[in-house]
Amino acid sequence: MSAQAGPYDARRAAAYWSGERHDLGDELASVLSLGEPPAVNRAYDAWETGLVLRTLGEGSGRLGLDIGAGVGRVAIRLAPQLGRVACVDLAPGMLERLRVNAARAGVTNADPLRSRSDSLPFATASFDAAVCLGLLEHLPRPVQSATLAEIARVLRPGGLFWLVLNNPESLLLADTADNPYRDGLQRESGYYCSVVSEPALLEEAAGFFRIENLGSNLVYSLQRHAARLLPDAARRDPRLAPFFAHAAEWDLALRPIGTLARAAADHHLYGLVRR
Numbered sequence: 001m002s003a004q005a006g007p008y009d010a011r012r013a014a015a016y017w018s019g020e021r022h023d024l025g026d027e028l029a030s031v032l033s034l035g036e037p038p039a040v041n042r043a044y045d046a047w048e049t050g051l052v053l054r055t056l057g058e059g060s061g062r063l064g065l066d067i068g069a070g071v072g073r074v075a076i077r078l079a080p081q082l083g084r085v086a087c088v089d090l091a092p093g094m095l096e097r098l099r100v101n102a103a104r105a106g107v108t109n110a111d112p113l114r115s116r117s118d119s120l121p122f123a124t125a126s127f128d129a130a131v132c133l134g135l136l137e138h139l140p141r142p143v144q145s146a147t148l149a150e151i152a153r154v155l156r157p158g159g160l161f162w163l164v165l166n167n168p169e170s171l172l173l174a175d176t177a178d179n180p181y182r183d184g185l186q187r188e189s190g191y192y193c194s195v196v197s198e199p200a201l202l203e204e205a206a207g208f209f210r211i212e213n214l215g216s217n218l219v220y221s222l223q224r225h226a227a228r229l230l231p232d233a234a235r236r237d238p239r240l241a242p243f244f245a246h247a248a249e250w251d252l253a254l255r256p257i258g259t260l261a262r263a264a265a266d267h268h269l270y271g272l273v274r275r
Contacts, residue, residue: 018093
């Protein structure tokens with residue numbers, strides 16, 4: 001998967017996220033990590049979506065927005081607590097899977113829409129809540145900033161926003177063997193990945209939002225990186241699945257922040273309130 005010099009090409013990125021990732025029939029792998037065992041992706045999803053749901057609260061009349069909605073793994077579970085959810089993604093293949101998954105789940109208030117994240121087709125102050133989970137690391141820095149500004153624009157004052165950022169201080173995430181393509185270069189396939197500049201993004205966000213660190217996936221991260229020392233067949237042994245599930249449960253219960261989380265967690269989840 002060689003890199004191609006030149007500016008970021010959103011059309012190639014959309015084609016990549018619409019393509020072969022879906023051929024395996026694993027919905028979580030198509031939006032999370034193709035290289036990790038299913039139990040690892042399930043644990044990550046349990047932590048991330050679980051923490052959003054725990055802090056969402058009730059509000060059946062609210063309008064929600066999922067930026068980078070993918071196959072609907074988050075939006076479909078948010079939908080019962082909201083009036084409607086606009087599900088934005090640039091990749092047609094993702095939106096096709098989202099429609100299928102929503103219909104299978106009996107969700108009728110999730111509205112798939114193809115759009116760039118940095119140019120949203122919504123009026124100012126249209127939404128009460130928004131999520132952006134796992135997207136920014138796949139966008140170059142200027143598009144990250146523009147996406148953040150657009151989410152702030154379409155949220156009403158007091159609107160809630162959940163944002164996941166990977167942790168640039170993590171000693172474990174810095175291991176290039178974990179993902180050798182997390183280098184800020186777009187591959188010929190269209191794939192782009194980087195470690196976000198978390199301090200810079202949070203500084204930008206502070207101009208629009210009040211920010212709270214809701215917790216990290218520290219226990220999950222320690223478990224995931226430890227398992228990477230095993231042979232691939234051992235990593236995929238079903239007997240390891242409960243360890244990953246319990247790791248997600250610990251992260252939800254403890255919501256780790258502080259020095260150890262900064263040193264070893266893969267991600268932090270932030271709760272933001274529009275000023």
